Amino acid sequence: MSIDTPLTSILGIHHPILLAPMDVISGARLTAAVSNAGGFGILGGGYGDETWLERETAKLKQSTSARFGIGFITWSLARQPHLLDIALGTRPHAIMLSFGDPKPFARQIKDAGALLICQVQSEAMAEEALDAGADILVAQGTEAGGHGASRSTIDIVPAIVDLAAGHVPVVAAGGIGDGRGLAAALMLGAAGVLLGTRFYASLEADGAEEAKKRICAAKSGDTVRGIIFDMSRENVWPAPFTGRCLINDHARRWQGREVELLQTIKMVAAEYAAARADGNFDIAAVIAGEAVGVIHDIPEAAVIIDRIVTEADQLLLGRRNSAMALPA
């Protein structure tokens, strides 16, 4: 079975499912697993650790002959633009840029023969990305794990689809973790989905086992968006970006008390850094989105993709058959 869309065509992939380039989590192993299974793996270049990038890109080239991408946090890449040379040197099929103006990097990416994927959270950002020559837009809803903004998936996806108006494919991100989410995204006009949290809870993700277990145990509604974990690791992002994570003791303690947190930040930051080092997720954040409600296991990435595509396909077929069975 196959769900063909403008996204699968432009990327030359089998399933309209992209791996979110999660910092630290989306390493070579997970990226290769998603691409080998017919999706599109995107390595998490994140804030840009050069040693990590050199090592993981080398591993990635060894692990797959399938197409893959590499993602960066745009405002962070701007501080060390040479990382883009390293990334393009591995001949990725696409570079994904999120959170910042993509224009300064667009020419170099396209000259290297890679596609430019831009993640956006508003119409203004989408226009900026299209101006820069984006080949694919990712419309990210507030439901997404990690950094994002305030508009919800069911609102932002049709808005960006209307703006892109058939010029480039739009990918839906935020709160999607199963075949229902993929099918719904297609109905909203998206050409595919980008999944973070669902792939975090996979065998191949480079995340702590305890973090993956907490994602499986969390129920729908057990996440929160704010700046507590950014404050606690002394890395507050520019507006309008905030971060979503599982609600834990630390989030419960500080959410809504940002001013007090700022007043004691040195002490809390030290405590937080120690918790991260120890894998103490009562304090350190498990960065995850609202899709946790539909995530209950830690399978191989290939199983996740097969399950989502099969479910979406059956939903689309079932709905149609049920509708057609009735008198018009």
Next chain:
Amino acid sequence: MSIDTPLTSILGIHHPILLAPMDVISGARLTAAVSNAGGFGILGGGYGDETWLERETAKLKQSTSARFGIGFITWSLARQPHLLDIALGTRPHAIMLSFGDPKPFARQIKDAGALLICQVQSEAMAEEALDAGADILVAQGTEAGGHGASRSTIDIVPAIVDLAAGHVPVVAAGGIGDGRGLAAALMLGAAGVLLGTRFYASLEADGAEEAKKRICAAKSGDTVRGIIFDMSRENVWPAPFTGRCLINDHARRWQGREVELLQTIKMVAAEYAAARADGNFDIAAVIAGEAVGVIHDIPEAAVIIDRIVTEADQLLLGRRNSAMALPA
């Protein structure tokens, strides 16, 4: 064409589209128009103005022989339970209760032969409603206009569908205003949709022309959820309920400054009441949800329903055909 679901079966209606019982806006005229067009109109009993309820129910019985419902704010109905006698006296096909424990009213509703529709914003509320004997659940996302809570539609709908597990149909509400939204809701497992804002901008809605025009002019993202308009009309709701409205001068002035607003509330409340009386929507709130982004005109309710069902049907058919045209 027809989209048949467990919702259309249980209500005995033609299209899986319900009118949200918007206070003041969903009068007899709009309720009859939605029901006559094959949807399910639900009269907005709201806070419970007895004179209004007597007049509108009388008009409603004259305007339609189709099935309709009547909706109440549960915590408000609890203060004047005799309004339920008036409502049931008109032999509605269903009573919809939102925002509060439905149990005290469930027996009377069912004994009168009406179905019980309960709107919920969390799993706990859904369990309470099922315990009370709800026949239909409405899962309302934070994108909805007016009162609601914090979980988003793409998150809360599958969560409530999983909880209801086939026992009762689940209706999606919040951020839905076109056929894409209906098709997406069906993919998420919903059996239909409940629309407020889309029907506010209809010919038959009992709203100010200027308010309808502002809904058409608003873009996706031009709404805000908070308690500013509740504070300004001195009617703050119990947690977790807040209200969504179009962003206007008043919202811009006070959002995030609730403490200061409370300190000057008498003066502001007088100003706000005058603005409501004058139809000054720079100050008075136009209560609307995130669906404003896909709403651009003020047609008859029947046109809205036809358009949404046609678009959803084509999307479901188109996706299926496109998928089936490919090699498996």
